[in-house]
Amino acid sequence: MKILVCISKSPDTTAKIAFTDNNTKFATAGVQWIINPYDEWYALVRAIELKEKDSSVVLHLVTVAGADTEPVIRKALALGGDEAIRVNADSQDSFYIASQIAEIARQGGYDLVFTGKETIDYNGSSVGGMVAELLSLPYVAQATHFELNGNTATITREIEGGEEVCEANTPVVVSCQKGMAEARIPNMRGIMAARTKPLKVVEPVAADSLTSIVNFELPPAKAGVKLIPADDPGELIRLLHEEAKVI
Helix, strand or coil, X not given: CEEEEECCEEXXXXXXXXXXXXXCEECCCCCCEEECHHHHHHHHHHHHXXXXXXXXXXEEEEEEECHHHHHHHHHHHHHCCCEEEEEECCCXXXXXXXXXXXXXXXXXXXXXXXXXXXXXXXXXXXXXXXXHHHHCCCEEEEEEEEEEECCEEEEEEEECCEEEEEEEECCEEEXXXXXXXXXCCCCHHHHHHHCCCCEEEECCCCCCCCCCCCCCCCCCCCCCCCCCCCCCHHHHHHHHHHCCCCC
């Protein structure tokens, strides 16, 4: 069994968000980068759990990014990956990234491809489906539970108003979200071992970029809080109707 987990870096949630070049680029100066939480806590940890149950499982990681991402991918290796592959490209286009991941998956002959449901900076939730389409594989999105029995995967996913249980034969692509696994932190043994684990750098294959960023905008500043006396419900109703426009 071979598993490929897609890893991306994201700004720490405490990072100050700013833009440069006339609001066309994210300002990276001073930003602390982390493993995208959906990739780390759910996709990677669930893959590690499968490996712990079956020592024959081979677990590889893939990222599409520049050299500055290597500390992030090393942390992912410290959690339990066997080997990492970095496609040497810097792109925010989902189709381009998916094309690179699909090529790695095709060459490696992986049985499972796990992604996080989305990244916390772009929230696109599109790469997993594109990878599956490019590989002509079944795809299950928003998975909250995953079990494997031989070559048959039983996957629970959220749908509006409830849950859906799917079965698919491997190979299969799955995007993972909360419920798939419990977050872990690397231990000292894993951190030391990660320093010597293989991190292979490959050049990207030719692929189109179908989207480009025109500009970024910060959300509007929040208005101040208005306090209404408890004995004046009429004023509260008026404000909700005329200003908030919710009634």
